[in-house]
Amino acid sequence: KLHKSSDVYVTHTDDPTLEPWVQWPTFHTGQTEHVHGATELDEGHLIKTPRIWDALAEDGIDSIVFGSMNADTAHKDTVFLVPDPWSAGVRPSDPAYEAFHKFISFHVAEHTNPNAKPTRADALNFVKFMLGHGLSLQTITKAMNQIAGEKTSSADRKWRRALVLDLLMWDVFANTWSKRRPQFATYFANSTAYLQHRYWRHMQPDVYQVKPSDEEMLNYGNAIEDSYRHMDVIIGKAFDMVGPTGRIVLATALSQEANTRYEHIGGKFVYRPHNFKDLFAWAGGPQPVSFEPVMTHQAWATFASEEEAAEAEATLDALQSNGKTIMEWRRAANRIMFWSGLISKTDPGFEITNAKTGERKAFDELFMLVGQVNNSQHSRDGAFWVQTADGSAIRHADRLPLEDAYGIMMDMFEGSASAASQVAAE
Template identity: 35%
Template sequence: MEQFYMRSQPPSAYVLTNPTPERRENCAVVMLEFNELSPTLITRFMDAGELPNFKRLYDGSSIFTTDAEEASPNLEPWIQWITVHSGLSYDQHGIFHLGDGHKLDSPQVWDLLSRAGRTVFVCGSMNSRYDLPINGAVLPDPWASGTPPYPAGTFRNYFTFVQRNVQEYTNDRIPLSSGDYLRFLRFMLGHGLSVNTGIWIIRQLIAERMNPNSRWKRATILDKLQWDVFKNWHASHRPDFATFFINSTAHFQHMYWRNMNPDVFTVKPDPTEQSEYRGAILFGYKEMDRLIGEALALTDDGRTILILCSALSQQPCLVYEDIGGKTYYRPRVFERVLEFAGVEGPYRIEPVMSEQFQIRFEKEASAKAAAEALRAVCLPEGPAMEAHCHGTDVYAGCNVYRQLPKDAPLMGPDGILMPFFRLFYQVEGLKSGMHHPDGILWIHDPYTSADHSARRISLRDVAPTLLSYFDLPATVEMTGRAISTTPGSGVPKADKLRCR
């Protein structure tokens, strides 16, 4: 029989309490995974009255600050989200690159819940993996390469469309056919496309015709489409555990922190640029505020625990100001860059975030040769490419982050010169937000009262906590402990579960 303890006075004494059987049988969890939201900015915007639904959720939640317990270069969301979902530290799981989540040998929370007979829906969770059979559905993040959607027949057309749009977001040409658009539209019409989303998309496209600089707002379209799909599946299947991941505001913070708070930066934004982007980050938070309002309504059934998790957060990026701010460059056509470097196939290229991309080879020797060839591509002052070989895979990208002259020459391994900008293009804007290990974890639990004591916990504690809601113990590999949402308890729930 499950046993819980609540702290009383004195601190060393505990009172044994038991939840009702209904809680164990009927509990459901929805976890909103809003990537890299800043606790500081949320507080600022809530205090200004800009985020009424965030405030409603905050007022009714137990508030925790998570610590990713990592520093650069290991402080990346595709590393931290694996920790959230598996309960393993980076030292344990060892997954360093985005798109490699499928290589993880350990189960994630939804695998353990599925094995226990619970139904699950994983919607967009970053760098995810899953075991088959799984009792539910999985819609991977747009950067996933080795993790297909499940059921494949249900989500394939949607996943392909979204993946190509996201991976080539900075490019003027998206590799999609008219048939791809038609199949995507058919999917959305049958899987929850809302009138509000349709109207917003039409208005956005019209706005772009009138002001091409407003294209940046397009990043929130995926949020709206993904939420429509999530709501439709959740209403139809009522999973016991569901995740919903979005990334647009993290993108806005990386790109537009300089515009939101120019005083802390040496490189000031252009006045014309400032007029367009000064409110971009607040715009992103207000868009997420609308989703939180809908999530509160969706889960207002007296049995569903609503959790908001960010895994990590951001802060102003000031470390590149002495070189004019951080910019980055992306291949116009990936195959042409590899051809210039003398890389031989067969291979498969998978774009990732920013300047990065992966190359999959059939043989390890081919991968090693490709990494060496790419590292030999140079500008006059040094290497232009970074490439790391892991088995048959190469993780590569342009490692130049400063402003280059328009006539910058690029030299290949064989000494042939090529204009740099014939192979690469500069992504618009300067990076102005960087990662911070603090994250938010708000738990809106209908079975407990709110707690704003702002306790600090390890990110490794999230997975055991999720399992504890379903009376499942942490695995032996998990080094975190389930936390209690009982105000003032100060007692890890995992310890309580061990005292059966």
């Protein structure tokens, strides 16, 4: 339905860094990476280039920005913001949404940590918030079926939690939209991207040298296709929400494709520390004041000063095997994004050395195997569908520079500050 009533573009990015936390700011600002400067997650508060919702605010158009990656706003009065789950530097516009954001962020950031459990207080605060902010019977039923399925099914159904998370977020988004009735709104869902990274190998096993087992195919063979059908449901909800006078934009900013670069080593495997504090305590040196997990196996470590962060780089470098560090990191002021650089399965008894102290330790005492989670890689092309005002459909043959999507969306509001609602489903 949306495809048949839209200007359909394929976007293309030439940003040097091909990561969603870079391409989404390019999409939102209409400027390339060289201008907006984003290179990592949780940098929304550092981006000074105005986003589309800031430009609309200058014309008196109010917005809801719900979960958009690396988002922030300078227009607190007209832009209602709920930041993405990886954001620690930007807070929700309404403090009442803190319980929601905290709970969602915890489960997204800690989904690879089997020992992570939310506090009872955080869980109760989340439930109270959801009951007052649009939790639907349909989502409750989906969540209950998910819990029951995990307990009774012989197959691994945990991956479907990502789909339930989308529905929880949609319920809150739709409730917020119905109360505020903005002229522009964004809703960001990450489940399909997450499942593509995990299970592209299972969707297209013939492309890979390393084949999934029969059990893995039973568990995950339909995961990505199921997520596509799930996204179709979300778009249907958007149609119902905005009605016949609203217009919907579907954008992906980039896309994914099979990742076969690591087949010669059996695929890429990643590791995450059991406990960030324990890792840095064993490493020695300056200790972070906080940790902010982001993607599957990566986290920010925040230090009291830039000097301490710089010193901690040497600490990470000292975690070694055969005289070479096992860690990778990037520093930004007083913060370090860090992760294990190992990408193959380790042998039993594998040890690492702290080059500063000479102490040796079993690798698996400090790190856990997350698994083979990079079965796809990012592609520079993305989908950008803009529902037309008259319902006509146009297929654009030439690729559209990603930064030019900004102008097309701005044109949707040209000449009318009272235009019908527009929803960008990201």
